[in-house]
Amino acid sequence: MEYSLGQEELDVIDEVLQENLIDLGVNCVFLIDMAGNVIANLDNGQMEHDIYSLAALAAGNFGAVSEMAKIIGEDEFSLLFHKGEKESIHFSKVMADFLLVTIFGKEISLGFLRLKVAEAVGKIKNLLEP
Amino acid sequence: MAFVNLKKKEVQVKVVYYGPGRGGKTTNLEYIYKKFNKRIKTEMVTIKTHGDRTLFFDFLPFDIGKIKGYDVKIQLYTVPGQVKYDSTRRLVLRGVDAIVFVADSMKIRREKNILALKNLQKNLISYKKSIFKIPLVLQYNKRDLADQGIPVLPIEMLEKDLNSQLKAPSFEASAMSGENVVQTMKQIISMTMRSLQRDLK
Amino acid sequence: MAEKNDGTVTVEVEKRLEDIFREDGESFDFLEENDDSEDSSPVELEVSPDFLEDNSSLEHSPPRELEETSGFEEDGSGLDQSPLKDLKTIVLSIDWEINDEDMTRFVDQVETLKLVYEYDRVILLFLQILVSLGKYIRANKGNSHPNAIKVLNSVYTSLEKVLLQKDVTAAEKEKILLVEVQRFKELEEQVALKRAAAHRKKDTKSPQEAEAKSKGKENDMAPIEKSRPPGSAEEVVSRPDMNRMAPHEAFAYALEEIKQMIKAEFMALRAELKLWREGQ
Numbered sequence: 001m002e003y004s005l006g007q008e009e010l011d012v013i014d015e016v017l018q019e020n021l022i023d024l025g026v027n028c029v030f031l032i033d034m035a036g037n038v039i040a041n042l043d044n045g046q047m048e049h050d051i052y053s054l055a056a057l058a059a060g061n062f063g064a065v066s067e068m069a070k071i072i073g074e075d076e077f078s079l080l081f082h083k084g085e086k087e088s089i090h091f092s093k094v095m096a097d098f099l100l101v102t103i104f105g106k107e108i109s110l111g112f113l114r115l116k117v118a119e120a121v122g123k124i125k126n127l128l129e130p
Numbered sequence: 131m132a133f134v135n136l137k138k139k140e141v142q143v144k145v146v147y148y149g150p151g152r153g154g155k156t157t158n159l160e161y162i163y164k165k166f167n168k169r170i171k172t173e174m175v176t177i178k179t180h181g182d183r184t185l186f187f188d189f190l191p192f193d194i195g196k197i198k199g200y201d202v203k204i205q206l207y208t209v210p211g212q213v214k215y216d217s218t219r220r221l222v223l224r225g226v227d228a229i230v231f232v233a234d235s236m237k238i239r240r241e242k243n244i245l246a247l248k249n250l251q252k253n254l255i256s257y258k259k260s261i262f263k264i265p266l267v268l269q270y271n272k273r274d275l276a277d278q279g280i281p282v283l284p285i286e287m288l289e290k291d292l293n294s295q296l297k298a299p300s301f302e303a304s305a306m307s308g309e310n311v312v313q314t315m316k317q318i319i320s321m322t323m324r325s326l327q328r329d330l331k
Numbered sequence: 332m333a334e335k336n337d338g339t340v341t342v343e344v345e346k347r348l349e350d351i352f353r354e355d356g357e358s359f360d361f362l363e364e365n366d367d368s369e370d371s372s373p374v375e376l377e378v379s380p381d382f383l384e385d386n387s388s389l390e391h392s393p394p395r396e397l398e399e400t401s402g403f404e405e406d407g408s409g410l411d412q413s414p415l416k417d418l419k420t421i422v423l424s425i426d427w428e429i430n431d432e433d434m435t436r437f438v439d440q441v442e443t444l445k446l447v448y449e450y451d452r453v454i455l456l457f458l459q460i461l462v463s464l465g466k467y468i469r470a471n472k473g474n475s476h477p478n479a480i481k482v483l484n485s486v487y488t489s490l491e492k493v494l495l496q497k498d499v500t501a502a503e504k505e506k507i508l509l510v511e512v513q514r515f516k517e518l519e520e521q522v523a524l525k526r527a528a529a530h531r532k533k534d535t536k537s538p539q540e541a542e543a544k545s546k547g548k549e550n551d552m553a554p555i556e557k558s559r560p561p562g563s564a565e566e567v568v569s570r571p572d573m574n575r576m577a578p579h580e581a582f583a584y585a586l587e588e589i590k591q592m593i594k595a596e597f598m599a600l601r602a603e604l605k606l607w608r609e610g611q
Contacts, residue, residue, distance in 0.1 A: 005135075005136070005137070006136060006137075007136060007137045010135075010136075010137040011137075024477060025477065033133065033225065034224055034225070035133070035144060035224045035225025035226075036144075036205075036225070037133040037135075037142050037225070038135075038142075039135070050173065052191050052203075052205075053173065053175045053189065053191070056175065056187075056189045056191075056205070056207075057175065057177075057189075059224075060177075060186055060187060060221060060222070063221040063224065064186070064218065064221060067217050067221070079427070079428075107477075107481075108477065109426060109480045109481065109484070110426060110427055110428075111425055111426055111427055111428050111429040111480060112429060112473075112475070112477060112480050114427075114428060114429070115429050115472055115473040116473055118473075119473050162352075165354075166351070166352060169351060170351060194344070194347050194348065194351060195347055195351075197340060197343050197344055197347065198339075198340060198343070202344075308354075312352045312354060315348075315352070316345070316348045316349075316352060319344065319348060320341055320344050320345050320348065323340055323341065323344045324340065324341050324344075327340045327341075
């Protein structure tokens with residue numbers, strides 16, 4: 001599946017991520033493809049993570065977990081989330097080819113974050129779908 | 131197909147080092163990293179077992195700067211070579227733009243080289259890619275073992291086993307000493323950029 | 332032409348690679364840094380200690396620990412017998428996922444508990460706050476104020492403490508309640524501010540619509556203002572006074588305030604729902 005994203009669409013994606021997630025207090029969010037390439041990436045101005053390595057690992061991680069799901073007879077898992085002491089990381093599939101990865105602190109509840117992520121994903125889907 | 135970000139004017143190129151287990155794929159990247167990390171200002175990510183076998187992949191990204199107005203970012207990956215990691219290899223191959231096939235020159239690894247190459251072909255097919263079309267370079271690694279009295283395969287045999295149909299550029303190398311490691315990498319990047327240029331037209 | 336372009340790119344790439352990866356003859360002992368010695372034995376499938384299956388450790392997997400951040404009571408035995416058991420399950424699941432079904436179950440469960448504790452004023456008040464929060468989150472979901480769920484968790488935790496801990500006196504229970512009331516009030520302010528900001532944003536986006544809506548907005552906001560007790564203007568000032576009141580006085584005052592507040596909250600919710608429906 002080939003995608004072509006122009007400046008306008010990427011600007012809208014940035015806006016969606018800013019409004020739904022960064023403004024909520026999320027530390028960092030990035031949209032990647034399943035090969036680990038970074039399509040969009042925003043943070044709260046205080047992040048110094050190596051986004052490219054994170055993206056590669058996120059894609060690999062998600063891919064590995066997807067394979068595990070298939071082996072146990074699941075189509076896919078509805079939640080992929082890693083809880084840390086200070087920061088946690090949440091993954092959400094966006095259609096078949098993209099992944100939205102969110103890094104957030106203890107102030108945000110997972111349940112609420114998932115609502116906001118679902119909203120953001122919905123908006124991005126509308127943009128990416130032909 | 132390389133990933134092109136029109137907004138950021140970036141091109142991301144994924145090169146995967148493939149080959150049998152313990153053949154020297156990781157060593158290739160480690161050499162490049164150790165020798166040039168200060169210049170290319172990058173970190174290498176490895177996911178491996180306690181026994182130093184690649185578990186998931188090694189990853190070495192670096193920029194080569196602007197080419198024709200686009201920032202070119204190269205991403206070197208290795209795959210785990212062990213047979214049991216076929217799913218992982220397939221995962222890592224997703225979105226690949228170019229291959230360096232690192233063959234093990236040790237005589238006892240002859241069969242494994244051939245099997246690994248067939249495995250590569252099969253995994254590429256699952257992504258509707260052809261081993262005959264994708265930019266590919268062969269590296270016959272561990273040539274230095276001959277000096278230590280360890281039986282190595284003659285180049286002609288390696289060429290016949292692995293390159294008779296592909297007709298890809300090949301290099302004799304020693305990843306441990308660094309011989310032809312950089313040349314292999316330069317060749318594959320060059321080939322990939324040329325291929326990308328053609329594809330973009 | 333195309334070939335010319337091809338050539339230029341390749342030349343540029345090759346030159347760049349040459350510059351970056353020139354081998355200067357800097358002395359670099361890569362060999363010494365690698366202890367890997369090649370062996371000529373066939374490749375064995377090496378398994379590190381982490382991957383060895385230790386079956387004995389799998390047999391007695393400990394019960395799942397409650398997440399610390401939620402601050403939940405870990406007194407398992409007390410909870411099992413308590414009417415709070417079902418509510419707790421729902422609260423835990425809301426922590427992971429907020430959906431209509433669970434929020435409805437939450438509200439229903441709290442309503443049921445209100446019948447159980449109808450003669451206990453402190454518990455009843457806790458429950459009334461929880462109902463209010465539950466309905467707010469259910470109605471607003473992703474548009475809820477981010478602190479709503481935190482306050483819900485906090486109120487629940489305090490409720491659990493008040494109900495299950497054996498050594499809590501009546502006075503302490505009231506104090507704990509007051510703290511939660513305070514949190515709830517602060518949330519209410521935050522919600523009101525958020526609403527105001529949202530309306531302002533809509534105003535700046537379309538001035539014509541804003542004019543038409545502003546009258547409507549005022550009507551919607553009015554009921555909330557009217558239903559506040561006459562002393563509400565002094566609310567902000569009176570809070571510090573509450574701290575100086577005797578616990579039972581403060582409690583009675585808070586009780587009255589909460590009743591009014593909850594009434595106001597329901598009206599505000601209805602107004603919001605109306606606005607939302609109009610916006611559809």
